Each structure stands twice: as structure tokens, then as C-alpha cells.
Amino acid sequence: MIIFFLFFMSIFYLVSFLLNKLTDSKLRPPLPPGPTPLPYVGSIISMLQNKPTFRWIHRMMDQMNTKILCIRLGNVHVIAVSDPDIAVEFLKDKDWIFSSRPDTMSGYLTSGGYLDTVLAPMGDHWKKMRKILSREILSVARHKWLLNKRSEEDENILRYINNQCSSNHKAAKKLINVRILAQQYTTNMVRKLIFGSRYFGKGSQDGGPGEEEIEHADSLWTILAYIHAFCVTDYFPLLRWITDFDGHEKIIRNAIVTARKYQDPLIDERIQQWKDGLRTEQDDLLDVLITLENTRLTADEIKAQILDLIVGGFDNVSNNxxxxxxxMIKEPRIFDKAIRELDFVVGKNRLVQESDLQNLNYIKSCAKEAFRLHPVAAFNVPHVTTVDSIVAGYFIPKGSHVLVSRLGLGRNPDVWDDSLTFNPDRHMNGDKEVMLTDHKLHVFSFSTGRRECPAVLLGSTMTTMLLARLVQGFTWEFPFNESRDDLKENFHDLAKAKPLLALAKPRLTNHLYPSG
Incomplete structure (x- = not known):
């Protein structure tokens, strides 16, 4: 089979080469700069020798001093972009050409065969699902409808931290794992909005997640790590029938099984309840998906969309x-400025509410600066071009995978002064409201164009609300043995190398904290 595959690829490459020679290729613009590819395999060997791939790509862009790079992997041209103007041309100005998604092993498995919205290629199904999301699930009206559920989770996270502090009789402060805290908030919130319940099981005695929630969250992180993770078989599709070349398929299949073993039974049970008349009123987003009037969804479509919502609903916020x-803890000046804003806008006699967020520009600037400097992933979800095109004076062949570098945009020294320094003031613009979105793509938070994240309102609200509650409700400082300079990111991804551990102490009067 391997010999047959190599022979087939040789013939394919030779035919492609001859066809290109017969066309007017000399008249078209050049491809973007990039490494010289080998016959048949392109730069796949170099990719395998230089893990993680995203750092290899960014290193080549630096070495070649280019903001747009072309790497051929097998027969696929992978285009990486780190310039905001070029990125806008891809994602906004010409988004009708570049709005589709590539066919990949991880995308196909995660989406249940492209039954979702985020990973589905352009077409009638994507249009149907996108319309449902924008009109029925993530609309402004639906956002208001879910306010009470969000408020319950805003209070629950305060309750959890305060209980941790109150149980600490030997010291005035409590060491809190902020990473676990943020992940707990986001996963609880997504489960509450979708299923109407904070936990799959009973949770833990201290108010934190139980075994079910921990296993579920771990599977989600694994899925996110392996979606479009430069899998060899994505560039040599015939290999999918022969071997799981780099082990990606087994890993992501197992993670999907784990995630869906908690979600799918709840969905099946709820569908049956509506059929049997045991449930007659909508209470959460799952109810909305099941009872759509104009466009009925199959059970498989609902399950795919639910996984889509959950996977996309927690990582960006918790990382931010x-x-x-x-x-902010590293720079007390920044933290103090955020506290002063909260004390001025909200005061100390009540808790910050969603209605206050429009006036908390500095809090939002802190969140936006974290999006800029510390994105959750190196690249956006890849786009694929449906026709030959020209962007920034370069030829972009049909079928190219376009990757916009969140790192390159946010840390671009041509756009941002002192680009590696955390400075929220750079986003303040007088009395003008700070928005976490950036359609000029100087900051890649929620993308733009047709593939803009449909959950912009929810994601922005969750991010700002959690940050405001943490800053207003508690004082925070590093443990005595923690270096203020220890803010390194992982080598294999962009998460903080060590989970943030910080000492928390309530700063408001006792009666303001939710009890129980």
C-alpha cells in the first residue's frame, strides 16, 4: 500500500507539474515567500522535525522577514499571515472566497461529519446553522433571556472563593488556583446555559467541580489541542486508510467519546421529554434547539451543535x-487602577452587575490587552480558499489553507509600541467605550467577516464580568515564593507555563458575598 501510495503521488505530482507548465503561470503573481518544497511531500519532513509547528512557522516568518508565508505540505499550500491589513483582506474584504473550512480528520470527527457551524464548510448546511445561532441561540434577545442563569454563575464563583477563604482559619489569605477557578467558571456557565444545570453529577463538597466535570473539561482541552493540529493525514488523505500516522486520530476520538458520554444522554433524554409532553416550556438553550419551529434539527445535528458551543465557549475566556x-497582579499600579474604576463606577456597597460593564472601560482594556498579548491559540481556525485568488499581490491557489496568526497580529511591533509589555492604557480612548472586538484585526479576539465568532456578546460579557468580580471582590497577590517575573508561556502551546496561584482575601463587607 505504501509503494502504491508513493507511485500514485509521483504520477499526480508529475501531471500537476506538466499542467502548470502548459498554463500561463508566468503571467500570474508569485506565491508568497516560503521554504523551497521537496517534490511530492513539500515541507512535511521539516514540519515533523520542528515541533511545535506553530513556533516553526513563526520562526520562518521572522527569518524571512515576511508577514505572509507559504508552506507546501503535500499538495496543500498553507498560508500564514501576521499583518492586520493582509488578514482583513482574507477574512473580511474577500471573505466570500476565503470563508470555507478545510476537510480535516479532526474537524470531521469533532463536528460529527460537519453537522455543526464552526467547522462546517461553506454551503447550505452552514448557512442554516449560522442563521439558527444568530437568531435563536446567541441573539441579543436570547442573551437577555439567559441573564438570571449567568447571574447565578457570577454569584457561585464568588461564593466558592469566599468559602475557600472562610475555611482558612490559620491565615488571613487563601491560596487559589486561578486557572482552575477560571475554567470552573466557564464550564459551569456553558453547562448552565445549555443544560440548565451547573454539574453533570453532584460536584464536590467545597462547591467545585466533581469527577464528572473534571473528566469532561479535560476531554474538551484535548479536543481543542488536536483540532487542525497539523496532522500528516490532512495533507496526504490516502494515508487515513492505511495508518494513524502521528497518533492524532486515536487521541481525538477518545476525547470526543469522553465528552459526548456526558452530553449525548442528556440530549436524548430531553428530546424524549418533549416528545412525551413531559416538558412544555423552554428553560435553556437545549430546549431552544429541540423546539425550533421553522427549521427542525435532527438529534445528530443538535449533538454536533452542542459540542460546538461547549468547545468554543470556555477556552478563550478562561485563558484570558x-x-x-x-x-495585573505583577503590576500593582494596573491592579490599583482597575480597583479605583470599580469603586468609582460601582462602589463598595454592592456587587458589580452586567449593567455596569459598559462603564468599566479600564477593566475591559485589561481583558483586551490579555487577548492581544496572550491569545488562547497561535492561529485562528483555518480558512480555505474556494477559487484561485490574489491577496497582497501574491497568488493564493484554490484549496489553500489560510492561517491568521493571533500571535503575529497582537505582538506586531509595527502596530503596537513596546508590543511585549502588558499595558491596558493603550486601548483607552477618552470617553469612547472599549470593545473587546477589533474588526481591523490589530487584536484577534473574536475574528471578523462571515466567520466572526457568533458568541461575541456572550464571550465579551463572561470575560469582563468574571474579571470585574475577581478584582472587586478580593485582593490578590503572589505567594511569597513566587517570582513576579515568572510569567512564561508553555513551549508547546500559549498557556501560562505554570498555573497561576495567588493569595486571595475578601475586600468587601461580609454580607455582600453569596452564602451557602
Whole structure:
């Protein structure tokens, strides 16, 4: 089979080469700069020798001094972009050409065969699902409808931290794992909005997640780590029938099974309840998906969309909060300025509410600066071009995978002064409201164009609300043995190398904290 595969690829490459020679290729613009590819395999060997791939790509962009790079992997041109103007041309100005998604092993498995919205290629199904999300699930009206559920989780996270502090009789402060805290908040919130319940099981005695929630969250992180993770078989599809070349398929299949063993039974049970008339009123987003009037969804479509919502609903927020808190604790001047804003806008006699967020520009600037400097992933979800095109004066062949570098945009020294320094003031613009979105793509928070994240309102609200509650409700400082300079990121991803551990102490009067 391997010999047959190599022979087939040789013939394919030769035919492609001859066809290109017969066309007017000399008249078209050049491809973007990049490494010289080998016959048949392109730069796949170099990719395998230089893990993690995202650091290899960024290193080549630096070495070649280019903001747009072309790497051929097998027969696929992978285009990486770190310039905001070029990124806008791809994702916004010409988004009708570049809005589709590539066919990948991880995307196909995660989406249940492209039954979701985020990973589905352009087409009638994507249009249907996108319309449902924008009109029925993530609309402004639906956002208001879910306010009470969000408020319950805003209070629950305060209750959890305060209980931790209150149980600490030997010291005035409590060491809190902010990473676990942020992940707990986001996963609890997503489960509450979708299923109407904070936990799959009973949770733990201290108010934190139980075994079920921990296993579920771990599976989600694994899925996120392996979606579009430069898998060899994505560039040599015939290998999918022969071997799991780099082990990606087994890992992501197991993670999907784990995630869906908690979700799918709840969905099946709820569908049956509506069929039997045991449930007659909508209470959460799952009810909404099941009872759509104009466009009925199958059980498989609902399950795929639920996984889509859950996977996309927690990582960006939790990563942002951990980094924002770490940077703010490191610089007391920044933290004090955030406290002063909260005390001025909200005061100390009540807890911050969602209605206050529009006036908390500095808090939002801290979150936006964390999005800029510490993105959750190196690249966006890849786009694929449906026709030959020209962008920034370069030829972009049909079928190219376009990757916009969140790192390159946010840390671009041509856009940002002192680009590696955490400075929220750079986003303040007088009395103008600070928004976490950036359609000029100087900061890649929620993308732009047709593939803009449909959960912008929810994601922005969750991010700002959690950060505001943590800053208002508690004083935070590093443990005595923790270095203020220890804010390194992982080598294999962009998470903080060590989970943020910080000492917390309540700063408001006791009666303001939720009890129980």
C-alpha cells in the first residue's frame, strides 16, 4: 500500500507539474515567500522535525522577514499571515472566497461529519446553522433571556472563593488556583446555559467541580489541542486508510467519546421529554434547539451543535482571565487602577452587575490587552480558499489553507509600541467605550467577516464580568515564593507555563458575598 501510495503521488505530482507548465503561470503573481518544497511531500519532513509547528512557522516568518508565508505540505499550500491589513483582506474584504473550512480528520470527527457551524464548510448546511445561532441561540434577545442563569454563575464563583477563604482559619489569605477557578467558571456557565444545570453529577463538597466535570473539561482541552493540529493525514488523505500516522486520530476520538458520554444522554433524554409532553416550556438553550419551529434539527445535528458551543465557549475566556490576572497582579499600579474604576463606577456597597460593564472601560482594556498579548491559540481556525485568488499581490491557489496568526497580529511591533509589555492604557480612548472586538484585526479576539465568532456578546460579557468580580471582590497577590517575573508561556502551546496561584482575601463587607 505504501509503494502504491508513493507511485500514485509521483504520477499526480508529475501531471500537476506538466499542467502548470502548459498554463500561463508566468503571467500570474508569485506565491508568497516560503521554504523551497521537496517534490511530492513539500515541507512535511521539516514540519515533523520542528515541533511545535506553530513556533516553526513563526520562526520562518521572522527569518524571512515576511508577514505572509507559504508552506507546501503535500499538495496543500498553507498560508500564514501576521499583518492586520493582509488578514482583513482574507477574512473580511474577500471573505466570500476565503470563508470555507478545510476537510480535516479532526474537524470531521469533532463536528460529527460537519453537522455543526464552526467547522462546517461553506454551503447550505452552514448557512442554516449560522442563521439558527444568530437568531435563536446567541441573539441579543436570547442573551437577555439567559441573564438570571449567568447571574447565578457570577454569584457561585464568588461564593466558592469566599468559602475557600472562610475555611482558612490559620491565615488571613487563601491560596487559589486561578486557572482552575477560571475554567470552573466557564464550564459551569456553558453547562448552565445549555443544560440548565451547573454539574453533570453532584460536584464536590467545597462547591467545585466533581469527577464528572473534571473528566469532561479535560476531554474538551484535548479536543481543542488536536483540532487542525497539523496532522500528516490532512495533507496526504490516502494515508487515513492505511495508518494513524502521528497518533492524532486515536487521541481525538477518545476525547470526543469522553465528552459526548456526558452530553449525548442528556440530549436524548430531553428530546424524549418533549416528545412525551413531559416538558412544555423552554428553560435553556437545549430546549431552544429541540423546539425550533421553522427549521427542525435532527438529534445528530443538535449533538454536533452542542459540542460546538461547549468547545468554543470556555477556552478563550478562561485563558484570558488567567493571563490578565497574572499580569495585573505583577503590576500593582494596573491592579490599583482597575480597583479605583470599580469603586468609582460601582462602589463598595454592592456587587458589580452586567449593567455596569459598559462603564468599566479600564477593566475591559485589561481583558483586551490579555487577548492581544496572550491569545488562547497561535492561529485562528483555518480558512480555505474556494477559487484561485490574489491577496497582497501574491497568488493564493484554490484549496489553500489560510492561517491568521493571533500571535503575529497582537505582538506586531509595527502596530503596537513596546508590543511585549502588558499595558491596558493603550486601548483607552477618552470617553469612547472599549470593545473587546477589533474588526481591523490589530487584536484577534473574536475574528471578523462571515466567520466572526457568533458568541461575541456572550464571550465579551463572561470575560469582563468574571474579571470585574475577581478584582472587586478580593485582593490578590503572589505567594511569597513566587517570582513576579515568572510569567512564561508553555513551549508547546500559549498557556501560562505554570498555573497561576495567588493569595486571595475578601475586600468587601461580609454580607455582600453569596452564602451557602
Amino acid at each position: 482571565i488567567e493571563w490578565a490576572m497574572a499580569e
